[in-house]
Amino acid sequence: MTVLVFLDPDYPDGRIADASQPQLKVTDTGVTRGDGIFETMLAVSGTPRKLRAHLARLATSAEAMELDVPASDVWERAISTALTVTDDDGDLVVKLVATRGEEGAGATAWVLVSPVPGGLRGRRLAVLLLDRGYDSTVGQRAPWLLMGAKTLSYAVNMAALRHARSHGADDVIFTSSDGKVLEGPTSTVLIARVRDGVKHLITPQLESGILPGTSQGALFTAARSAGWELGYGPLVPADLFASDGVWLISSVRLLAEVESIDGKPVTVSPELTAELGALVDSVS
Amino acid sequence: MTVLVFLDPDYPDGRIADASQPQLKVTDTGVTRGDGIFETMLAVSGTPRKLRAHLARLATSAEAMELDVPASDVWERAISTALTVTDDDGDLVVKLVATRGEEGAGATAWVLVSPVPGGLRGRRLAVLLLDRGYDSTVGQRAPWLLMGAKTLSYAVNMAALRHARSHGADDVIFTSSDGKVLEGPTSTVLIARVRDGVKHLITPQLESGILPGTSQGALFTAARSAGWELGYGPLVPADLFASDGVWLISSVRLLAEVESIDGKPVTVSPELTAELGALVDSVS
Numbered sequence: 001m002t003v004l005v006f007l008d009p010d011y012p013d014g015r016i017a018d019a020s021q022p023q024l025k026v027t028d029t030g031v032t033r034g035d036g037i038f039e040t041m042l043a044v045s046g047t048p049r050k051l052r053a054h055l056a057r058l059a060t061s062a063e064a065m066e067l068d069v070p071a072s073d074v075w076e077r078a079i080s081t082a083l084t085v086t087d088d089d090g091d092l093v094v095k096l097v098a099t100r101g102e103e104g105a106g107a108t109a110w111v112l113v114s115p116v117p118g119g120l121r122g123r124r125l126a127v128l129l130l131d132r133g134y135d136s137t138v139g140q141r142a143p144w145l146l147m148g149a150k151t152l153s154y155a156v157n158m159a160a161l162r163h164a165r166s167h168g169a170d171d172v173i174f175t176s177s178d179g180k181v182l183e184g185p186t187s188t189v190l191i192a193r194v195r196d197g198v199k200h201l202i203t204p205q206l207e208s209g210i211l212p213g214t215s216q217g218a219l220f221t222a223a224r225s226a227g228w229e230l231g232y233g234p235l236v237p238a239d240l241f242a243s244d245g246v247w248l249i250s251s252v253r254l255l256a257e258v259e260s261i262d263g264k265p266v267t268v269s270p271e272l273t274a275e276l277g278a279l280v281d282s283v284s
Numbered sequence: 285m286t287v288l289v290f291l292d293p294d295y296p297d298g299r300i301a302d303a304s305q306p307q308l309k310v311t312d313t314g315v316t317r318g319d320g321i322f323e324t325m326l327a328v329s330g331t332p333r334k335l336r337a338h339l340a341r342l343a344t345s346a347e348a349m350e351l352d353v354p355a356s357d358v359w360e361r362a363i364s365t366a367l368t369v370t371d372d373d374g375d376l377v378v379k380l381v382a383t384r385g386e387e388g389a390g391a392t393a394w395v396l397v398s399p400v401p402g403g404l405r406g407r408r409l410a411v412l413l414l415d416r417g418y419d420s421t422v423g424q425r426a427p428w429l430l431m432g433a434k435t436l437s438y439a440v441n442m443a444a445l446r447h448a449r450s451h452g453a454d455d456v457i458f459t460s461s462d463g464k465v466l467e468g469p470t471s472t473v474l475i476a477r478v479r480d481g482v483k484h485l486i487t488p489q490l491e492s493g494i495l496p497g498t499s500q501g502a503l504f505t506a507a508r509s510a511g512w513e514l515g516y517g518p519l520v521p522a523d524l525f526a527s528d529g530v531w532l533i534s535s536v537r538l539l540a541e542v543e544s545i546d547g548k549p550v551t552v553s554p555e556l557t558a559e560l561g562a563l564v565d566s567v568s
Contacts, residue, residue, distance in 0.1 A: 002311075004310060019309065019310060019311065020309070021306075021309070022305075022306045022307045022308050022309055023306045023308070023309065023310050024306050024307070024308040024309070024310060024312075024315060025303065025304070025305070025306055025307060025308070026288060026303060026307050026308060026381070026394055026396055027286075027303065027396070028308075028315070029442075030315045031308060031312070031314045031315040031320075031381075031383065031436065032322070032379075032381070032436065032438075033318075033436065033438040033439065033441075033442050034317075034318025034435075034436050034437040034438055034439045035438065035439050035442050036315075036439075038316070064443075065439070065443065066443075066446055095316075097310070097315075097316070099315065110310055112310060112311070130426065130428055131422065131425065131426045131429075132429075133417070133418045133419075133422040133426055133429050134417045134418065134461075135417075135461060138415065138417040138461065141415065142414065142415045142417055143443075143447070144414055144440065144443040144444040144446075144447040145415075145416075145417050145440055145443075146439055146440055146443050149439075151318075151437075151439040152315065152316065152317065152318050152437075152439065153318040153436075153437030153438065153439035153440065154316075154317040154318055154319065154437065155317065155318045155319050155320075155349070155430055155433075155435040155436065155437035156428065156429055156430055156437065157317075158313075158317050158319050159348075159349065159350075159427075159428040159429075159430050160428040162350055162428075163427070163428040177418075177419060177422065177461070
């Protein structure tokens with residue numbers, strides 16, 4: 001069952017609405033301009049994972065967009081309402097959205113809880129490297145490009161995924177125009193290197209204009225405790241091929257192992273995937 | 285009065301709806317992913333200007349997005365319905381929108397007719413040059429970046445305008461990472477050069493990944509008939525300062541003269557502005 005709860009000053013715990021019915025005006029700048037932000041979380045047994053990290057990133061996105069959104073406690077109450085109302089005790093997707101709303105009015109904000117789509121997990125991925133068009137330093141000199149914000153303007157991310165699928169691949173790893181590995185359209189890139197018995201877990205550096213991954217962040221914390229060395233890029237495509245494992249990690253699909261890049265196989269490791277997968281599962 | 289007409293197979297002339305009421309589901313990919321396209325036209329005395337050019341560009345955008353949208357005649361009938369219903373005989377904004385709709389369902393498409401916002405026209409503009417982050421050749425090698433498509437994912441365009449306004453400017457001219465003049469967030473750039481009594485009207489070349497401007501295209505046709513020489517970039521910022529006039533042109537604001545760029549004055553020409561403005565007004 002899909003549950004929709006709007007954040008509404010008149011309803012401290014959120015206003016429950018019918019997601020199967022129209023709820024947004026066509027003049028909402030969320031739809032006319034993709035002018036808004038979002039977060040997608042996983043809820044397990046009624047509890048959202050990494051709630052603090054998602055709310056913190058939502059606040060960062062809002063700041064980058066100069067968007068006035070409800071405070072974290074208001075989101076938390078609406079999330080709690082939505083998870084209480086749902087009659088589904090499986091894993092759930094919890095989506096938070098805030099748009100700039102009508103011209104001149106305040107933000108439109110809601111929580112949507114829905115089942116995890118089937119067939120999402122457990123498959124190895126064929127991935128294409130696609131140029132994101134930006135160099136890896138542009139985010140720092142051009143804040144109007146909103147590089148660190150998770151905005152609703154995802155048309156390019158969706159087009160990249162369509163391009164991959166029409167070329168027989170499952171997903172995408174974006175590269176910068178100066179040849180650095182960036183991120184997936186909806187995920188963070190991870191590689192493992194095992195050197196002299198020491199396991200290294202490495203992700204591209206945030207300064208390259210990628211989104212800070214909440215799942216990557218939580219996994220890094222868990223992996224450090226488990227004895228892994230951590231590293232932060234820069235990575236280039238050759239690093240992916242020279243690694244002992246490549247994964248895309250995200251909040252709902254979780255850890256997904258990459259088996260090929262641009263049609264060329266990369267090292268797969270059932271052992272490392274199982275180990276990292278267990279660490280991902282341990283995150284709360 | 286604002287009039288909303290949905291394109292709906294059950295209503296050959298379009299289905300009139302209430303724009304002041306919610307009409308879209310929160311799961312429409314137009315809002316969740318900015319996954320859709322749009323056009324904005326001006327209607328004068330009940331007739332949309334440059335209708336063919338806008339419908340052609342909508343079709344081009346749809347193709348770039350692999351989006352299945354209604355045929356031109358369906359749009360035309362819905363536009364006609366909307367313009368017939370409105371009781372406003374002033375200039376009107378006619379907006380066409382098509383989103384990818386619900387996951388797995390077809391496109392959501394509508395026409396919205398509303399009054400032209402006040403205070404939009406007749407002001408000289410202070411403009412900032414802002415880096416768009418892309419080099420001027422990326423559009424040709426990376427179609428997934430949707431450079432020639434007018435998508436709903438306009439968060440960066442809006443952020444650039446906010447950045448300009450917070451720095452005391454009115455509008456933006458984007459430049460490429462390799463230093464070429466591109467376009468405004470919602471307009472096309474024009475410059476004039478008068479050499480030996482010959483008037484040249486120049487715009488950045490389309491191959492730089494900009495949107496083909498319908499107003500620029502129509503003005504070029506009219507200007508050629510009036511004896512102007514036409515030119516297509518590449519242009520660099522120095523060309524703006526060395527010109528005999530700089531304008532941003534778009535379908536609703538029409539021709540807007542630029543008076544300064546990054547705080548430095550550029551040549552303004554009331555005569556050329558009046559001449560080009562009359563040519564713009566002559567477009568149908």
